[in-house]
Amino acid sequence: MINALPDNVLNAFKSxxxxxxxxxxxxxxxxxxxxxxxxxxxxxxxxxxxATYDEKNDIRVFLSDVKGSDMKAxxxxxxxKSSLTAPIALLQDVxxxxxxxxxxxxxxxxxxxxxxxxxYYTVTSMPWPVKNRDxxxxxxxxxxxxxxxxxxxMDARNDIFPANDDHVRVREFSGSWLLEPLEGGDLRxxxxxxxxxxxxxxSWLVNSFVVDAPLNTLREFRDIVLEEQYQTATxxxxxx
Numbered sequence: 001m002i003n004a005l006p007d008n009v010l011n012a013f014k015s016x017x018x019x020x021x022x023x024x025x026x027x028x029x030x031x032x033x034x035x036x037x038x039x040x041x042x043x044x045x046x047x048x049x050x051a052t053y054d055e056k057n058d059i060r061v062f063l064s065d066v067k068g069s070d071m072k073a074x075x076x077x078x079x080x081k082s083s084l085t086a087p088i089a090l091l092q093d094v095x096x097x098x099x100x101x102x103x104x105x106x107x108x109x110x111x112x113x114x115x116x117x118x119x120y121y122t123v124t125s126m127p128w129p130v131k132n133r134d135x136x137x138x139x140x141x142x143x144x145x146x147x148x149x150x151x152x153x154m155d156a157r158n159d160i161f162p163a164n165d166d167h168v169r170v171r172e173f174s175g176s177w178l179l180e181p182l183e184g185g186d187l188r189x190x191x192x193x194x195x196x197x198x199x200x201x202x203s204w205l206v207n208s209f210v211v212d213a214p215l216n217t218l219r220e221f222r223d224i225v226l227e228e229q230y231q232t233a234t235x236x237x238x239x240x
Contacts, residue, residue, distance in 0.1 A: 048075055051211045056236060059218045061211050066194050070203035073194035076214035080222055082187040082231065084150065084240055088141070089233035090225045091152065100220030113138075119157055123167060134167040136160045143238060147158055150184065150238065152177040172196040181240070189218075 027061035048062035051074075062075040090096065098104040112118045117140040124133045141152045153176045159173035175193030182188055191214070225231070 074214050075192035076218050077190045079188045085233050085235050085238045086225050086230040089230045132167045133170050135170040148181050150179040
């Protein structure tokens with residue numbers, strides 16, 4: 001049974017999902033005029049089922065099967081009083097990532113391709129006996145000029161430099177953060193992702209922890225994003 005596993009092994013598998021989450025918090029670039037769809041868009045064809053609800057923090061986590069993959073996708077949704085720019089400022093502050101994303105070990109800029117996208121390298125520390133994960137990702141952020149919604153999109157890049165023996169490379173992932181302004185100063189934050197953490201981990205075991213990482217990450221996110229330095233942050237490329 002899963003609960004009979006040693007704590008360090010349980011934490012290792014939870015950290016696998018944290019590696020996926022960490023890919024979503026690298027520094028961001030912005031394209032002002034690109035369209036951004038709502039999280040409830042008709043183009044979202046996945047069949048989401050609610051897996052848990054944290055009533056205290058108003059966090060819901062949904063899971064969905066993904067065609068052609070044994071790994072489930074997740075979507076975390078929460079609503080809070082926040083400026084639209086605050087989450088962007090927090091996501092750009094990679095020095096704080098280790099405080100709210102599981103086991104962040106290192107995060108570095110590889111190349112700024114333009115003012116709208118960049119490539120980053122991330123290492124996630126994993127407890128024994130699981131090897132550390134690393135990933136290379138390209139990020140883009142867009143804002144819908146009509147609704148003001150901001151979307152951060154991320155995709156794996158496997159053509160930058162090869163993996164090494166110290167880490168297991170996460171080669172298959174995609175994800176996004178969606179920030180939707182609501183009436184009354186509320187902000188709905190939705191992020192979803194799907195990845196294969198690699199390294200031969202069984203899908204049933206990874207899937208058993210897929211809820212924990214987004215739930216705990218959003219809990220910490222909610223606390224830190226409310227700090228004054230983020231709430232008062234401004235960005236010329238984000239309109240309100």
